[in-house]
Structures are given as C-alpha cells and as structure tokens.
Amino acid sequence: MTALARRRPIETPIGGDTIATIPRHPHPVGLCLEDPQARRLRTAAQSNLFKVRLANTEARRESASYLIERRYAWRGYSVDDDVQEMPSRITIAAHDTDGIVGTVTVGLDSEEGGLFIDGLYAEEANRLRMQGRRIAEFTKLAVDNNSHSKPLLAALFHIAYICARRIHHCTDLLIEVNPRHVAFYRRMLGFEPFGEMRGDPRVGAPALLLRMCLERGQQEIARLGGKVELAATTRSLYPYFFAPREELMIERRLRAIG
Numbered sequence: 001m002t003a004l005a006r007r008r009p010i011e012t013p014i015g016g017d018t019i020a021t022i023p024r025h026p027h028p029v030g031l032c033l034e035d036p037q038a039r040r041l042r043t044a045a046q047s048n049l050f051k052v053r054l055a056n057t058e059a060r061r062e063s064a065s066y067l068i069e070r071r072y073a074w075r076g077y078s079v080d081d082d083v084q085e086m087p088s089r090i091t092i093a094a095h096d097t098d099g100i101v102g103t104v105t106v107g108l109d110s111e112e113g114g115l116f117i118d119g120l121y122a123e124e125a126n127r128l129r130m131q132g133r134r135i136a137e138f139t140k141l142a143v144d145n146n147s148h149s150k151p152l153l154a155a156l157f158h159i160a161y162i163c164a165r166r167i168h169h170c171t172d173l174l175i176e177v178n179p180r181h182v183a184f185y186r187r188m189l190g191f192e193p194f195g196e197m198r199g200d201p202r203v204g205a206p207a208l209l210l211r212m213c214l215e216r217g218q219q220e221i222a223r224l225g226g227k228v229e230l231a232a233t234t235r236s237l238y239p240y241f242f243a244p245r246e247e248l249m250i251e252r253r254l255r256a257i258g
Contacts, residue, residue: 019253020242022050022094022155024147050152052159054257055091055103064093064103064140071142072203088112090163091140094152101147104156106163107137108170117174119202121209124195125174133171136164136214150231154240157189158221159250165214166251173214176200176207185210188237190220221247 055064088110094102107115109129115137117125128135138160143153164170174194177185185191195209224230226243242250 017053017056017257018051019054019092019159019257020052020155020246020250022052022151024048024050024149024151050094050096050101050147050155052092052094052155054254055093055100056257060093060100061091063100064091064142067100067103067144068140068142071144086112088114090160092156092159092163094143094147094156096147101144102152102156103140103142104138104160105140106160107139108164108168109135115174116202117176117209120176120198120200120207121174121195124209128172134169135172135174136168136170138173138175150237150240154237155242157237158225158241158247159254161214161217161221162247162251162254165218166247167254171214173212173217175210175212177210179206179208182208182210187235190216190236 053060055061088108090106090108092104092106093100109115109125115125115135116139117137125135138157141156143156161173164173173191175185175191179197182191182193189212191210191212193208194211197206197208199205200207220236220238221241222244224234224236224238225241226246227239229239231239241247
C-alpha cells in the first residue's frame with residue numbers, strides 16, 4: 001500500500017473546506033477518495049484521522065488560541081496575543097473529533113502586519129530584505145500532547161511551507177525557538193541558527209532565531225516526501241511530508257479555498 005493511498009489531500013467538494021486528512025499513525029488503512037471501498041473505511045476510521053483546515057472563522061481562531069495558551073502555559077511560558085485575522089497571517093489547524101489539536105501560523109512580510117521576529121531580530125531580518133529575499137515566519141506552533149504524532153507535525157509544517165513557498169513565493173523561513181528545541185529543528189527539518197540567543201519578553205523565555213532556505217526545503221520534499229518507509233532510517237521529518245503529487249493537490253486546494 002503506497003503512502004499516497006494512506007493519506008489524501010481533498011480534491012473534490014466532498015471534504016468541504018478540509019485541505020487534507022492525516023492518519024494518527026503512518027501505516028493506517030487505505031483512504032484513497034477514488035476507491036469506493038476506501039470511502040466506506042473512511043467513515044469507520046474518522047476517529048483515527050486528523051483533518052487540516054484553515055483557522056478562518058472566529059470559532060476556529062479562538063480554539064487555536066486556547067490550544068496555544070494551554071500548551072505554552074504547560075511549558076511555563078506566557079502568551080500575550082491571540083490568533084488574529086490578518087491578511088499577512090495564515091493560521092493552519094488540525095482537527096480531530098474533539099476539536100483543534102494542532103496549529104501553526106504563517107507570517108508573511110508585509111507593511112500591514114509585519115513579522116514577530118522583528119521584535120528581537122530586526123537586524124537579521126533586514127539583512128535578508130536588503131539581499132532581496134522574501135521572508136516568511138512560522139509562529140504559534142502548538143500540538144496537543146495527547147495527539148502528538150510525526151504525521152500530524154509534518155502535515156502542519158508542509159502545508160505552512162506550501163503557503164509560504166508555492167503560493168507567496170517566499171525564499172527564506174525564519175522561526176524563533178527555545179534553545180532546547182534547536183537540535184530537533186536542525187536535525188529533522190534542516191534549519192540553521194541565524195542569530196544570537198536573546199530573551200523573548202512575549203513568552204518569558206530565551207529564544208534563538210533559526211533560518212531555512214526554502215529552496216533547500218523544496219529539495220528535501222522532492223527527495224523524501226511521501227516515502228514513509230524511509231522514516232526509520234532517516235533522521236528527518238521529511239519522509240512524513242506529502243509526496244510531490246499530493247503537494248500540488250494541496251496547493252490547488254489552498255488557492256481554491258482562498
């Protein structure tokens with residue numbers, strides 16, 4: 001059974017505003033929409049799926065904000081702002097039958113909203129701008145502890161990547177992380193440090209700026225995306241990403257949803 005048959009971006013109005021369905025585990029039953037038998041299995045397996053959507057309603061934004069607040073408080077961090085509706089920020093949320101269990105926000109560099117990283121790392125961001133680079137940032141990443149899975153995390157990152165790279169043509173991705181998480185982002189996604197460690201007053205914790213050239217991310221997705229069988233031997237999150245054909249389907253879906 002191929003990875004393509006195991007998880008599917010939604011190609012037709014059958015999914016409403018769902019962008020993709022993600023299994024809780026990397027080896028579930030087939031869920032290909034074109035297969036009638038798989039459609040019957042799909043109904044029986046709803047509790048084992050995450051559905052990824054845009055947080056484009058007030059209720060979804062409030063639910064995403066609650067998850068962020070709860071997860072950050074659990075780590076001892078403070079949160080001083082909610083998920084807000086802004087043209088320059090795109091919030092992606094994963095749902096299960098109980099509500100939102102994972103979220104990440106894509107911030108686009110614009111005069112309307114600016115970037116959160118300009119608060120601590122304006123010099124580093126301006127350096128890229130002066131080089132003609134188009135910057136995006138990922139912020140407000142939170143995953144419910146009971147729902148944490150590599151397929152879910154990979155789906156959030158990949159769909160956020162599609163928004164930044166394929167739809168808005170960004171060249172570089174920046175993210176602020178706690179220093180103890182740096183090894184994960186370097187090993188599993190290919191980020192590199194791009195600034196000195198500083199105290200972040202927004203969360204009351206130290207932060208380090210990481211950068212990824214999105215061209216490199218594109219190469220890794222082409223090389224490993226959809227090849228779940230390589231996950232056991234590759235210290236990378238990319239095998240859990242969507243395959244190239246799925247990526248194109250998700251891009252079309254995002255453009256259709258708007």
